[in-house]
Amino acid sequence: MKKILFGAGALFLCLAFILASCLEEIDRIDKIEDPSFAPSIDFPLVNSDFSMEEFLTEGESKARIVDQQGLLVLIYDDTVTTPSAAGFFSLPDQQSPVLSITGPEVSFPSPGASVTVTKNLTFAFTPANSEALDSVVIKAGQMLFQMSSTFPANISLDVNITSLKFQGTAFQRNFTFTGAGSQNPSFNLQGSSFDLTRNGTTTNTVSLSIKATITDTGQPINNTHRLDFSFGLDNLGFRAIYGDLGSSSTQLTADSLNVDIFNNTLTSGTFELLDPLIRLTMQNSFGVPLGFDIRNIAVWRGNTSTALSGAAVNAPNNPYRVSAPSYSQIGQAVTSEININASNSNLSQLISSFPQYLGYQFDLALNPAPVTSKHFVLDDSKVVVAVHLELPMHGKVSALSISKRFDFSGLGIDDVEQSKIKVKTSNESPLDANVQIFFLDNNGQVLDSLFAERSFLKGATVGPDGFTTGAEQVIKEVTVTQAKIDRIEQAEFLVMTAVMFTSNNGTVPVKFSTADKLKVSVGVNTRIQY
Template sequence: MILKLRSLIPFILSGILALTTQSCFDGDDYDFDKLSEKVNWTPNMIVPAGYGTYSLWYLLNQHEENPADQVIIMDEEGMLHIKYTEADIFSYSVDEVLNFPNQSSIDLSYDLPDYTIGIPYTALPAFGSQTDQIQIVTGNTDVMLYELDLGANIQFQLSNPLNTEVDIHISIPNGTQAGSSINQTYTLAPNVNNQVENLDLTNLNLLFNTPHTTNNDIDITFDVDIKDNASHIISGSGDLEINLTVQNIVFQLAKGDFGKQVITLDAGSFDMNVDFWDDIEGDYQFVDPRINLSMENSVGVPFQINANITGYASDGNMASLNPDALQPNYPKEVSLANPFTIDPITEVITYDTNNSQIAAVMALPPSDRLEYFGNIALNPDGATPATPTNPNIISSNSAINVDIEIDVPLDFTASNLVLRDTINDIDISDTDKIMNAAVVIVTENGYPLEVNIDKIFFTDEAYNVIDEISDNDVIDAASVFTSGTNIGEVDPASIKEVEHQIQLSQSQIKNLNLTRNLIINASVSTQNNDVPVKLKGAYELKFTISVQAQIDLNN
């Protein structure tokens, strides 16, 4: 961003260093008369240190050969943004909302008269049907089911106390299989114990008993038909025993009230990879930073996002987003193309300065990392209650996936924003030949940023300070419009050519011999009566930097 302006700072000193590599030169190569007005001594050498025209777009992206690595982008209006995306920052799947654990077996019995002494077959009374209830257990005790499409099977263990075969007819009154009623007959052998039978319930549709409760009961009906035998005498004592277990439940679509569940989201962290954040400190404030949560949701349950993001700076400071709880939209209809799926809906939820503390997070800056965590509350307070005519719905492939996009338009104010850079491994000799030296900088600054080089420290190998240069107003800012439709944009009429000098003292020239590193402290600020400035990619900085020196030609 703006802070890569620090890459210009080494140009200012590179010409000085170049002087020390000149063992001889031809004075006829330079027109010193043209330079005499720039310093208060007569130079006899000039070394170009740097020149060029840099658009802000180029300056901020010149080191990113792969566009995919760029965190600075330019929109259609030429405005620059910091942008970062992270896929699947939050997600949860259907089994966190609705699942079916292994079901417990259920013991039932069909009452038979006591035929211990035997009874002629022709004297048997008529037997009526018997209806019992099966409870479908879910993984959450607050789930109330209205309707369920599923695949399953019921395993029966059937015991017959009579000395003759018995046909048992089984039906599920409120269930259909591929649109047909569910009816199955099993023939029990005489005096059999735990005869095993399986009822295949592929493509089963179940309507649960009303009034609906969290017991999630369905009816199952039994009819018996006692068969005649060779003796025509029916004997036996006890009831027809029915043990059943619902197995292998694989649901395809569920409607109901799934209760007030809270689903904890997986926590994580990421680094926005904004390199210049490691090199700055000071005060700045973005006008309109945003975090966009792009959601694809096929879970038809009202929900509330209770999530947070905490930013950490490299110095350990931290700030949290603390967003308002939001209740996004959710699908309410089953796909007509496939009765067992829910068409996902997409929605973008935005956290901005109106509903979160994003300005404080971005102003840290979050140079170390951003951590995210939180939960999703199903059927939160204030949501429309589930009813049989307006149910929660979920299919076997339902899920919520949330991607994050951080978008920070470079529209901001800054004051005392300190930049630091270091030039290492300097080896300078023969500075005794330099009698006087000065850096002359001519700029035409189309950036709305004022850059000051506050200090340049000369240090030894251990980074002990030997000397320093103090200076101000090296690059003057272009002014911006303070009202109207172009507020914050550079006023082209304010761009002008400015010349500035940094003159080295005799002690500074002498101490170059001992210098092994240069530590540069610069600062950036925006002016214009605190009107935020907008950085556009087309803004240009034109500059020439030269070092003028007076060399002792006799030494």
């Protein structure tokens, strides 16, 4: 301010010089003695525009401001994601029974002849949670063979696991034994698949056969000789599983949105928003019907919470049924949507309580009925829940009291006879306001106020559609004496308070536009002795 005064003083000196030059032309100038001037000069302090967008994003919230047909709307978005299907389903290690060929089953018709013995086996593939599996596409895992022979003969062993396929072809391998011995080969199962239906007649069933061609080497075979075959499936990971996957449930991690648009400056009053909306959008790539339970939605202010209630969160609507992709949509996600508004809940009441946070937690049930049918999941199947909050600025304000404190370093006005602070406002918003500014010392004690009484700031006229028409202008002048300036100059803080109303003392709903602005010009008019 002192720099402004210095500049203004220089300007005044220039004007005085021009005036003095003119006075030289006046006759009898020597008659003028001790000229004294006390010009009145205006010094601008503030000249700025304040929009509703700036006001509503002063808090810590991460709201986006959008324009919906002229209406100002605050948008908040968050996502909550379930674990992938690999967190719901697993494939335990499997072990086949032992297939054995014993000495009494081998009889050579002549020396050096061969005998072929075939054995078939089916065994149960044991799932983790009693699922009835049709097929499994393997992403990782090992097949470990356990083979041993005590026959004193040569053996060609063909292994055919008809349930296991690589690129559509059943698994088949040949192993040879020259006399007694054991073998433990392993095979990487990545990219393979298990058909567990036994040609569509059952589930959870592995089918295999072995065919041993045993050739006489001249050594006698007795009843204690045997060939044993088995295999294990270890460290299985699936790419996809198909079948009746049973029922399971999980609780999603609780989360929240910061919706504090007032940045803790609100002290009292009501701000009723008429059309708030929560939209929950579920993207489901599980090939399983889902039950979506809104376990809790609540707003928080400090340590106090208020829960959402109403038809939207009660039976029979909640839990909700979430659609699932069909077999023709494998790898895709299907969208379901839930809208929560003032007609099916107390959301308007919650949002109008000036919350700082909106918290939420959801439960998810897979195949909640349960329905016995064919489903599927991929290893990366999941549910993504998009939480979308809309706060259209359409409502009523009554005695809404807001207070904000700023650091203050003084007006910078020294040794003046008399000054006036001029405040000119042009208000395009639908808010009437009573405004006061207090000056506080370092201990928070009020030293003085700007206005003797609260200054009235008139809101713009509201049309039938709820939007304002034009702007309302108010000019206020406050005489500031030297004594008042001396008190103000001691202040360390400035506190601005406003008590606001919409039309008719907050009884008529109005709509705030993105174009609403408050134009403020503040200046000091002072007389300087020259």
